[in-house]
Ligand SMILES: Cc1ncc(C[n+]2csc(CCOP(=O)(O)OP(=O)(O)O)c2C)c(N)n1
Ligand code: SF4
């Protein structure tokens with residue numbers, strides 16, 4: 002992406018010369034206004050407080066009724082390294098990342114050259130006036146803002162000035178684009194949870210900066226925002242908070258986790274909301290426990306223990322943690338213990354790019370463990386589904402008595418997304434097959450691993466069941482139907498056959514894919530997770546070029562007959578995913594070997610959320626070669 | 628050195644390790660029936676598959692005795708273990724108790740999850756020296772740090788039994804074994820490690836001293852948090868040569884008791900033979916008591932520094948000391964720290980799913 006842009010913009014670079022404060026006078030003359038259809042990028046240093054400013058801008062635009070999305074491209078570092086935050090406004094509702102940005106706000110001198118190059122032709126370059134521009138382009142609109150000076154005026158404490166500086170660009174850009182200051186105030190109220198003091202002090206800076214801009218900047222660029230009504234009744238939330246809320250409304254009772262980006266904010270959200278929502282009114286005691294474990298291995302061990310004892314138990318982690326959980330996942334599969342494992346994927350292998358996105362754990366999660374293991378995997382494609390699968394995962398785990406993975410990712414989990422409000426779960430909780438004391442007493446015992454119902458799922462008892470016939474010995478070693486240790490060949494095979502039957506039951510219970518069949522379309526696109534908006538937009542771009550594509554958004558593994566039908570219905574199928582090994586593509590080929598040749602990888606993995614532009618170009622390229 | 632020499636390994640007569648403290652005979656009344664009306668057979672497990680004479684089997688039978696005599700309901704006990712010969716043994720006692728034979732070294736995490744889900748149950752864990760001292764050392768320390776209420780037994784034989792005789796991390800430096808050769812590294816003393824991690828109940832015993840094991844087990848089962856019992860438990864197949872400090876003969880010849888104590892159930896009256904001031908009592912979580920006989924030079928287990936000194940000296944001189952090393956009843960256990968009242972696992976949808984209105988409120992705040 003950088004390369005493409007560099008090539009297209011290099012021609013416009015001119016060498017450094019002294020420039021006045023208000024170069025906007027020198028910029029090209031305004032064209033037709035461009036309204037609610039561009040991207041704003043703030044280039045700052047991480048740990049400087051710019052996250053607040055970006056969140057405020059995003060929510061203010063959202064509150065103006067304009068469809069927006071925010072993507073944070075941040076370093077694996079605590080302070081002082083470059084960070085970019087891009088807000089895309091799209092009157093048509095396209096929310097994927099775009100390669101280009103029209104409005105660049107630069108507060109970080111270290112990245113000024115690349116930021117300069119990455120601004121779209123005709124775009125805006127707003128920067129702190131103490132930054133020396135190494136080059137200037139004739140096709141940009143420049144606005145220099147006295148960020149330091151204004152920060153100094155508003156904040157006596159030099160240590161706090163960088164925070165204030167970030168509010169300066171909020172005010173300046175609001176003035177330049179026409180963002181309603183009342184909505185900025187409302188966004189600040191949201192951010193500071195109604196605390197008026199910080200709202201007022203921040204608003205003072207925003208207003209002053211806006212006033213300065215009104216007086217000193219001459220607008221030459223065509224970009225404007227205007228109120229719309231496209232966000233009415235919507236919410237804006239990150240996927241990790243959505244997941245935590247889903248888990249809470251799904252009755253999570255036990256959480257064990259170990260800090261790791263980008264899953265940490267999921268545990269943070271659990272810790273924020275659980276005390277508000279889950280105190281037993283009778284006893285004032287919590288109906289949950291959250292444990293920060295000593296590592297991910299212990300985290301899943303605790304979850305397995307708690308699930309075995311009858312609590313709805315979950316953990317949240319990312320790739321490296323998934324690796325550590327392998328042995329316990331296999332135990333959970335074989336001993337048949339409910340557990341929910343959220344994998345908020347980041348870029349691996351090894352430490353990889355811990356603050357960048359990927360979908361690289363599909364195969365790892367699906368087959369985690371040793372010696373023939375496979376697991377149901379949920380694939381939320383929106384924050385709405387993060388909530389829904391947040392509660393549904395427990396029903397599935399307890400019904401199927403097995404670990405359930407939920408694969409989210411850094412983009413979905415940590416960025417803010419618009420959504421319709423989450424629906425309250427209407428289905429009663431499914432606690433699965435659990436025998437009561439009376440039931441066990443009546444039968445004077447039970448066979449833990451016997452397939453009495455033909456769905457491969459046995460009945461279980463929970464510790465604390467005081468019937469003298471309730472207890473059984475749970476183990477990872479070979480066992481017969483009565484949970485007794487067995488090394489007999491037939492017991493082993495019978496047990497594995499039953500587990501295979503259970504997996505067929507899982508296939509029926511997992512959420513089906515969402516399919517948009519286009520009459521007469523030769524090609525189909527398959528995707529999952531956070532790439533959904535990019536795929537939706539790419540389909541529109543392809544259609545504009547005369548290529549109509551059906552779309553199957555996979556929401557779970559194992560795959561079902563819907564997949565088989567979709568493959569049969571198209572001549573060429575493109576599997577869009579963010580990893581290097583085309584993992585889902587490989588699984589689809591395995592699912593339907595006879596279709597393997599027409600299933601094509603459209604995978605890309607550079608740590609950044611996929612764009613519609615990339616998908617379109619990739620499919621067009623492959624189409625010309627078929 | 629404050630050790631008390633005591634040549635007798637088998638202990639004498641009553642359930643107290645000290646002959647001078649008399650305890651009521653358990654199950655007084657109907658023949659063989661304990662206070663909750665169960666006979667000893669109700670505490671039995673499956674037939675053991677361990678080697679004949681394995682120390683682990685004798686510990687299993689002490690567990691049966693302790694639970695039977697205490698009158699604990701088998702259904703209120705949850706058994707845990709890791710992987711090893713020792714970790715197999717929960718199948719060989721108390722079949723009426725739920726059991727979870729977890730992964731190698733990972734008993735602590737599974738026990739923590741299960742006993743957080745239902746903190747009203749009593750955890751009884753059996754691990755090995757390999758299971759705890761090597762692969763599971765991290766989880767062991769963190770379990771203790773959190774003070775989960777459970778009895779944690781290490782059946783310590785200085786070798787990996789199940790994988791056929793490799794040295795474990797508790798083997799003595801310089802020890803030689805036929806298969807494993809010479810051990811070049813000093814042992815990790817798991818009792819010392821436990822005290823360092825702030826364990827409030829630390830004891831060492833010997834599988835060849837059933838009375839002491841039973842008394843310690845009863846006290847441990849009545850303890851508030853994690854109770855660690857490091858029980859030297861000879862592996863007759865791979866580490867029972869006379870010159871091994873983990874052998875029966877070595878234990879019998881060298882066992883030095885560091886203190887004498889008895890255990891008194893909460894319902895019982897203490898009957899003591901000697902003048903007031905000669906004993907010290909420590910009240911346990913359920914109201915029962917440990918009665919310590921104060922002897923000149925005997926170790927006071929409420930003194931942490933003394934316990935660490937004692938263990939360090941025993942470590943340096945390869946001494947075989949047994950007894951109650953350290954007790955501290957002050958630290959709250961994990962369930963107390965988390966303010967748990969009813970078992971989390973007992974909550975149903977009415978308490979687990981917040982109201983429709985609460986979600987609407989959150990949703991409208993997300994605009
Ligand atoms: C992850 C893993 N690594 C290795 C093993 C093999 N293994 C089984 S038991 C054992 C050692 C057991 O030693 P210890 O805990 O001292 O028990 P003992 O048999 O001596 O009672 C080992 C290494 C395993 N089961 N799992
Ligand atoms: S190998 Fe050793 S530890 Fe294992 S059962 Fe035999 S005697 Fe016991």
Ligand SMILES: [Mg+2]
Pocket residue numbers: 711755756757782783784785786787788795
């Ligand atoms: Mg051992």
